[in-house]
Amino acid sequence: MTDDAQITSLETLARAAMGRTVLVTKSEQISGEVLAAWSVAFAEALAGLALTTNHRIATRLRTGPRAALVHLLLSERASVLPINPALTPQQQREILDAAEPDIVLSEPDWAQEGDWVLSPESLPSLKRAGPLPLPKYARTPGLVLLTSGSTGAPKRVPLTRAALTTSAQTIAQTLELSAHDRALHALPSFHIGAVVDLLLSPLIAGGAVIFADGPGPEELAAAIRQHRPTWLQLVPTMASNLLAHFGRSELQELGASLRFIRSVSADMSPGLQARVEEAFGCPVIQMYGMTETAGQIASNPLPPAVRKPGSVGKVAGPEVCVMDRVGTPVAQGGEGEVCVRGPTVMAGYEGLEVPDAAFGNWLRTGDLGRFDGDGYLWLTGRLKEQINRGGEKVSPLEVERAALEAAGVTQACAYALPHATLGEQIGLSIAGEIQVEALQAGLTARLPEFMVPHAIKVVAEFPRLGSGKIDRVALRAAHLAESKGETPLVERTGLSAKIATAWEESLGKSPANEDDFFERGGDSLMAVTFLARLEELLSRVVDANTLLQAPRFAAFVAAVEATGVAADRPPSARFVERAVAAWPGQRALPGGLIKLFGPPGEGLPLFYCNQGGGEFERVKAALAPHADLFILRSLFKLTGKNDAETEVLARHYAAEMMAIQPEGAFRLAGFCEGGKVMEFAARALAQAGRDVAEMTLIDHWPLERIEADVRHVWTAQNSFSAGWMWPEAEGAVAEVTGAAVSVLRLGGRHHAALTSETFAAIAAAPWGGEFEQFARPERLRARIAVSGPRIVRPGKSGRFVVKIINDGAEAIAPSDESGVFLRARITSLGGTPKHRLPLSFGRIVEPIASGARQSVSLDVTLPERRRPFGVTFDLVEVGKGRPRDDGLAVVRRWVWPLG
8 A cells, every 4th residue: 555545535534634524424424533443444444355456346325424434445455446336237238348347336226246345334334155266367456437438438547546646636625624624425426526526535635524315406405404514516407407496595505515516527608607606696617527537637727716607617636738639849839639748647548558548647528629818728629429318428439329229210320419517418320111200219219318319310321531430529619500501480370489488498599490409509407498488378188298299490480380289297296397307217108297217127126206306225225125116296286286287197197107017916015105196006007907015104104995906004193094094993994905914113203214124124123013903983974073272373372171972782992993083273264174184083981871971171382473363173083985085984064263
């Protein structure tokens, strides 16, 4: 181990942070002492396994603190190759075959035969599959990161620990990081930024790292609100999503603690930069880096120094020189290829001879650029064929191969096209006999979302170079020239005028006939905004597929006109479509609402419906580790929703489920209102003749019996849960749920209880169970009478006495046997009565004989607001019909007005 590695080892950094918190997640905070103890224990475990610096370890780990820490510590002692878990099994196998690791370290639910396994704890341990093999080759400790070249073959970039350390120190100096700084981390664990920019740099500066649950707007906002970081790092697409997702006041609140926002991976346009800075109230620091340079090459400085929007700033890392085609430096202001050299620059691609990768000891980046008179670097284009779509690196060859699999395509060539928010998007030229719409649909089903081309051209003949190869640069230039061609504006009347209005509001520019929505700067999030605005203007729904299949303005107008005026989706489905636009995963069906999340599996799929909280990683790990996880959204937060709309949405979901899974029984799960959606979906599936094998319902209990094995889970403090109302509810649940029932009680309150440990407990809970059937009258006959104060001031409590009179022939058993209890709720006396959340419950504690009565006291607290209020007292019985919104049969009701 080198001295540099010793100085910046994880143990050394942790010991320097004694007495301070260094790592923060939503559920825990890890101190320097804890991190130091873990790093020592982990290192001792590695030493006990006889791991040497010549060994190579390939990892398949989920993004988060576990992966970042493991990669950092392992890179001190071995050659570490992180693999993107979103790649297909075949792609992963090709990488492993080429890199020849000695060990593969995997998550427990991804492990294959012979893999070592990483424990699920935040500070993990290793479980090896067998004896440590001898290293195949002599290797150097550090990271080996993957990138895709123009040929499509992944290139392995070896980075020494010294290079990683030097780059991290440079970043800390550039950003003026200190012990007072807290970085927000939301990058994938296989990116250079996950280890260097957002872990090693903050720790070297003595600061802390906050790990967000994911890169989505809600996850970022939740981490910012809870932990108040001083800076965050994001790609331009993430910034666009935040601007679209939150209002002005929310964005200002999110930016209150931030010193700056660092923009990485793709170019951020000056317009977007200005909007981000205005919204968050802090500067955006745009930088330029590469995996091959261990990160940063150039960066704009912090205020009060000058930042130049559109520029990547001044040199801040290796040496930089702009050279012409033969490696001669160009004059200041001249355009050429950006070349770099220095201690952070890789020595060369592993196992690959690239003759034109360098000019002497200068690495060629493949980027075109120029220096201005102030020493700021401006990137003007790319020489490399690799496509950088919003930070995702795409090999043209993979896109071309997928296109050539389609019947009728004889030639295919993919290339990068400029995009306002993604930096680049994918263009594709093809030759052959096939409709562009059919090819687009086929590629959408075959490729990951980030690899699907958004612009496809059919050409009669491909231009070629002297070598006979397709001239990719010429095809791209022809595509851009055609896209920029002057075309007449569409006549602004009728339908086209309304569509043009929504187009201008979304993209900020007037459309011409041949303007392509996506080529003019639109992305998936802008498409959702555009279609939502169009829905308002046209008073009807336009399906998202219409825009995907006809993105050019004139063609889109014609397609919308051809669809007529009938709404093709109910309001509930339109609400869900907008809500899931920024969710992770890919649409399982073209234009569908259900998304496929995480790596694919081979077991029986799981369909999980939630409220939008984003616990998908935990659900996947615990409930569907070896199966596809399909995620659905409930109507939570939809104003004015009711059971009828929920049932319509559930039937829509059921139709998609049957298209996704044509055969076999279904596994369903749902949380809160998501449980209600899945209950309705189960009935729709049964009506279609399909079986539901298993259901997991969290904080929801069915309104009617379900013919399926049901695992019912409730949290300890949730007003929608039977477990909150009754001390012994298993009998009641068993009667109204299904063939076999398991009941699991959890601590914590509602959504806050949905932790990794919770889902692990749910996964471990057995199916089936035997519960004693409780007895209750076939028909409950009872009355209630209420006495209490006539005036209760806002914010104060009043005690009410409710008498229950049994008019039936049978005795009323206690609540935990009969399912009969009292409920008190606030009632607004102005206009239509509106019942708020339950305020108080009263249990029958002794049997009430026929003709007898029992008094129950309830304390009711009024809201602080001053308005006419009353209290509604209900005698209710569980599982009798479906009145109103909660599935409880109201036997008698008494409304008590308050002065």
